[in-house]
Amino acid sequence: xxxxxxxxxxxxxxxxxxxxxxxxxxxxxxxxxxxxxxxxxxxxxxxxxxxxxxxxxxxxxxxxxxxxxxxxxxxxxxxxxxxxxxxxxxxxxxxxxxxxxxxxxxxxxxxxxxxxxxxxxxxxxxxxxxxxxxxxxxxxxxxxxxxxxxxxxxxxxxxxxxxxxxxxxxxxxxxxxxxx
Amino acid sequence: xxxxxxxxxxxxxxxxxxxxxxxxxxxxxxxxxxxxxxxxxxxxxxxxxxxxxxxxxxxxxxxxxxxxxxxxxxxxxxxxxxxxxxxxxxxxxxxxxxxxxxxxxxxxxxxxxxxxxxxxxxxxxxxxxxxxxxxxxxxxxxxxxxxxxxx
Numbered sequence: 001x002x003x004x005x006x007x008x009x010x011x012x013x014x015x016x017x018x019x020x021x022x023x024x025x026x027x028x029x030x031x032x033x034x035x036x037x038x039x040x041x042x043x044x045x046x047x048x049x050x051x052x053x054x055x056x057x058x059x060x061x062x063x064x065x066x067x068x069x070x071x072x073x074x075x076x077x078x079x080x081x082x083x084x085x086x087x088x089x090x091x092x093x094x095x096x097x098x099x100x101x102x103x104x105x106x107x108x109x110x111x112x113x114x115x116x117x118x119x120x121x122x123x124x125x126x127x128x129x130x131x132x133x134x135x136x137x138x139x140x141x142x143x144x145x146x147x148x149x150x151x152x153x154x155x156x157x158x159x160x161x162x163x164x165x166x167x168x169x170x171x172x173x174x175x176x177x178x179x180x
Numbered sequence: 181x182x183x184x185x186x187x188x189x190x191x192x193x194x195x196x197x198x199x200x201x202x203x204x205x206x207x208x209x210x211x212x213x214x215x216x217x218x219x220x221x222x223x224x225x226x227x228x229x230x231x232x233x234x235x236x237x238x239x240x241x242x243x244x245x246x247x248x249x250x251x252x253x254x255x256x257x258x259x260x261x262x263x264x265x266x267x268x269x270x271x272x273x274x275x276x277x278x279x280x281x282x283x284x285x286x287x288x289x290x291x292x293x294x295x296x297x298x299x300x301x302x303x304x305x306x307x308x309x310x311x312x313x314x315x316x317x318x319x320x321x322x323x324x325x326x327x328x329x330x331x
Contacts (some may be wrong), residue, residue, distance in 0.1 A: 043317045044289045046324065050263075050270050051290060057189060064196045 182224055191227060195220035214293075217301045221283065273323040277316055284309050285316035 027033050057063075182188050198219050206215055274282060287298045299309045 039321065040314075040317050043321050043324075047270065047289045047320065050266055051274075052267060056192065060189060060192065064193050067193060067197055068200060 182227065187227065191220060191223045194223045198223065211300070214297050214300050217287070217291075217293075218303075221301060269324065269327045273320050276323065277319060281312050281316040281319065284312045285320070288313050 182191055195216065199216050202219070206212060274286070277285060284298055284302060287293045287301060288295070293301070295306055295309055295313070298313075299306045302309065
């Protein structure tokens with residue numbers, strides 16, 4: 001490109017139609033270029049004239065037909081629609097169904113956090129404590145459950161201090177979980 | 181392209197069977213011919229790969245005109261000898277063309293397909309096809325000229 005005269009480079013950049021026309025006129029009128037094109041045509045004609053293309057054997061088509069009739073060699077277009085396609089579609093549908101089921105069944109959440117467990121237990125325990133507070137009874141003292149002898153109450157049998165040391169407003173599971 | 185009649189017939193049969201089995205994939209029925217050429221071309225290259233043929237090193241198999249099913253235009257014995265010799269030179273010239281040039285040259289000169297169709301068949305750009313056909317012509321011309329000047 002850089003070797004070209006400036007006006008040709010300008011023509012390349014801005015597309016001078018006048019110059020373009022003159023180039024095409026040159027293609028048509030130049031003896032050298034005409035000779036070149038004639039040579040090409042001669043080469044083509046020469047090869048077309050002298051190459052003997054092999055004629056196919058007369059039994060070529062019967063052979064092809066025979067091969068098409070061989071089992072497995074022929075896949076009819078309509079059979080291609082009817083057979084492999086539904087099988088493929090069923091497989092794809094089954095795969096989609098399986099994946100969907102797995103997605104639905106997979107526990108994506110990591111599960112409740114420790115704080116959530118503690119809160120749930122606290123809440124549960126507070127309920128028991130509130131009920132007990134309202135009735136002003138110790139749920140572990142056996143009242144209401146064991147009506148008769150104090151000997152049958154395991155908490156009472158363990159002694160008054162054991163039962164008394166149990167603070168109702170304290171969640172006994174919290175300590176266990178926090179130790180975990 | 182395959183240089184032997186048996187291979188050519190096998191490739192042709194395979195190409196037709198492939199075409200029959202893949203007719204559903206033909207998007208544009210108007211381009212059936214190019215599509216069939218393309219299948220045949222793939223069959224040829226597949227065969228080369230299978231056989232691991234180094235085709236450039238192969239000696240071309242010369243098919244006499246009668247065997248090829250053609251008829252010689254002359255009955256003069258001397259002229260016939262020259263014709264046979266010329267055919268041999270032409271076959272050799274084609275054989276010595278690099279495969280990339282040979283296939284586009286044959287499609288252009290013998291099958292008389294357009295550059296655009298050839299580009300579709302060989303899956304290359306139009307410019308590349310034009311350039312290779314030009315190179316093939318120059319090469320072929322030189323080969324024939326060398327033969328003629330050598331007498």
